[in-house]
Amino acid sequence: MPDADCRLPRGALQGIPNRRGGCSLCALAKPGKAASTSPQPRKVPKPDPEMEAKLMAELHEEQKAVAEEVLAGRNVFITGLPGCGKSFLVKKLIEILRLRKGQEAVAVCASTGVAGIHIGGSTIHSYLGCGTADSEQNWEKAFRSRKAKKRIRHTEVLLIDEVSMLSGEFLEKAGELVARVLASEKPFGGLQVVFCGDFLQLPPIKANSLAFQSSVWGALGLRHIVLKHNFRQSCDPEFQSLLGELRLGVLEKSKLAASFDTEGGSKVHPKIVSTNDEALKINTRNLGVLPDKARTYVARDEADNPRDPGVVNAFASLLAEKTLELKVGCVVMLLKNLRLPTDCKPVVFTTPRRGGKRPSDLDIDYDTSFMDLPSEYQGLQTPLVNGSIGMVVGFEHAEDGVEYPLVEFSRGYHKLITLAEFSGELGHLGGYKRTQIPLKLAWALTVHKTQGLTLQTGDLDLSRAFETAQVYVALSRFQTLAGVKISGMPKRIPRPSKQRVQALEFHASLEP
Numbered sequence: 433m434p435d436a437d438c439r440l441p442r443g444a445l446q447g448i449p450n451r452r453g454g455c456s457l458c459a460l461a462k463p464g465k466a467a468s469t470s471p472q473p474r475k476v477p478k479p480d481p482e483m484e485a486k487l488m489a490e491l492h493e494e495q496k497a498v499a500e501e502v503l504a505g506r507n508v509f510i511t512g513l514p515g516c517g518k519s520f521l522v523k524k525l526i527e528i529l530r531l532r533k534g535q536e537a538v539a540v541c542a543s544t545g546v547a548g549i550h551i552g553g554s555t556i557h558s559y560l561g562c563g564t565a566d567s568e569q570n571w572e573k574a575f576r577s578r579k580a581k582k583r584i585r586h587t588e589v590l591l592i593d594e595v596s597m598l599s600g601e602f603l604e605k606a607g608e609l610v611a612r613v614l615a616s617e618k619p620f621g622g623l624q625v626v627f628c629g630d631f632l633q634l635p636p637i638k639a640n641s642l643a644f645q646s647s648v649w650g651a652l653g654l655r656h657i658v659l660k661h662n663f664r665q666s667c668d669p670e671f672q673s674l675l676g677e678l679r680l681g682v683l684e685k686s687k688l689a690a691s692f693d694t695e696g697g698s699k700v701h702p703k704i705v706s707t708n709d710e711a712l713k714i715n716t717r718n719l720g721v722l723p724d725k726a727r728t729y730v731a732r733d734e735a736d737n738p739r740d741p742g743v744v745n746a747f748a749s750l751l752a753e754k755t756l757e758l759k760v761g762c763v764v765m766l767l768k769n770l771r772l773p774t775d776c777k778p779v780v781f782t783t784p785r786r787g788g789k790r791p792s793d794l795d796i797d798y799d800t801s802f803m804d805l806p807s808e809y810q811g812l813q814t815p816l817v818n819g820s821i822g823m824v825v826g827f828e829h830a831e832d833g834v835e836y837p838l839v840e841f842s843r844g845y846h847k848l849i850t851l852a853e854f855s856g857e858l859g860h861l862g863g864y865k866r867t868q869i870p871l872k873l874a875w876a877l878t879v880h881k882t883q884g885l886t887l888q889t890g891d892l893d894l895s896r897a898f899e900t901a902q903v904y905v906a907l908s909r910f911q912t913l914a915g916v917k918i919s920g921m922p923k924r925i926p927r928p929s930k931q932r933v934q935a936l937e938f939h940a941s942l943e944p
């Protein structure tokens with residue numbers, strides 16, 4: 433596999449174990465392993481009940497019940513409000529299904545590139561080979577694509593995340609194409625399908641109908657499962673109820689304004705902006721004024737087809753940067769779950785740090801806090817999740833001899849952040865992997881890049897929101913009301929669109 437570029441020392445990349453104990457770098461590099469595109473007969477993996485049990489144990493009771501339905505081979509639609517753990521469940525399901533059936537038998541897709549990247553998969557368009565899917569020619573081309581046909585024939589379970597962002601027309605055509613390739617009259621050719629999404633979040637762009645309105649949706653006999661437990665806002669019932677009102681389109685603007693900090697003064701990070709350019713400008717400007725010497729970390733990128741535009745695009749969509757510049761004083765966001773709130777153990781508080789004593793997992797100093805944690809976590813270790821905000825306070829050498837950033841998270845908790853992997857599979861294009869420090873400059877971030885994140889704090893400008901769903905999705909990324917500052921209010925809360933009203937009716941039928 434070609435090695436695109438790397439200024440990180442080789443030693444720094446060795447021995448990063450994957451979940452099964454092997455080195456995933458090696459697994460990706462060897463032909464014939466997970467990422468290979470060679471037409472080898474698919475081997476059914478040896479059962480690994482221990483690993484399966486471990487993965488199941490990480491699920492909440494409600495999520496476990498869904499996993500059991502899926503593992504029993506049923507067609508399922510998983511839905512629920514933002515932060516109820518849909519993506520978390522989907523990622524575990526992928527791991528369990530692949531343990532049982534092998535890599536190729538489980539096709540992992542999403543409606544958009546960013547959503548696909550989040551679950552280590554590709555867009556459904558790329559899986560089907562239908563390009564933009566906006567003409568009959570595109571669909572015919574997909575049917576003639578040998579690679580797409582091979583992929584479909586190897587598939588046993590087709591998983592589509594953010595299905596709510598696909599139009600009904602698209603889903604209909606996708607079902608027909610798969611059935612045609614498999615020479616079957618059944619919807620999606622009789623493949624097991626697992627759909628995941630929330631029709632009350634962002635709607636598809638340009639759609640005559642929503643996915644659940646397509647006839648293939650009905651024909652699949654999907655079991656509709658609504659997850660109810662809210663992980664993201666679990667410690668803020670007031671915020672939950674406000675989001676609930678916004679979700680149903682009954683929230684008054686005055687209540688929205690009264691609930692949040694809308695005053696100019698306070699600095700809250702990240703500022704959520706609408707364009708990449710805006711985010712880049714703010715981050716570059718803030719980095720520039722810091723007096724410290726910049727450290728540059730260039731990611732190691734590897735892929736089976738590194739020059740293919742689909743792979744180039746996948747790398748570009750990753751949150752982990754190709755080139756990361758850091759200085760002492762940088763505001764950064766963590767891009768990996770290093771410790772989920774549920775895994776936080778009780779801590780022993782000590783007197784505030786004086787003279788260099790650094791707080792550790794069991795010894796937290798809360799006097800020098802960069803940011804406070806919700807009260808639910810008082811007395812517990814600091815959660816370190818994808819979206820946690822911190823500040824670089826120094827650089828230290830790790831065991832591999834490389835100098836890594838030392839980041840201060842909430843309550844003064846310090847952690848040396850070392851390398852992590854960001855990888856995925858792009859169907860016929862094979863695997864790709866970026867090895868980089870899982871941090872991103874976080875003075876500013878685009879709305880687009882907040883998809884799937886759980887943010888502790890942020891500064892939102894909602895003045896240009898033209899859909900209720902946009903206001904709802906932007907706000908629902910956050911854990912607490914207190915963590916959000918609204919620097920621009922919408923003139924009025926936008927009226928629900930016709931499709932949103934239909935989505936609301938659909939949801940009412942799921943949650944009687």
Ligand SMILES: Nc1ncnc2c1ncn2[C@@H]1O[C@H](COP(=O)(O)OP(=O)(O)OP(=O)(O)O)[C@@H](O)[C@H]1O
Pocket residue numbers: 490491492495512513514515516517518519520521630663664769772773774817883884885886908
């Ligand atoms: N079983 C679990 N144990 C611990 N943490 C969990 C669990 N399930 C979900 N979480 C955490 O809850 C938060 C929200 O989960 P997730 O992003 O999967 O929600 P979601 O329903 O996909 O949200 P959205 O629709 O907004 O993308 C994440 O920080 C995730 O790590």
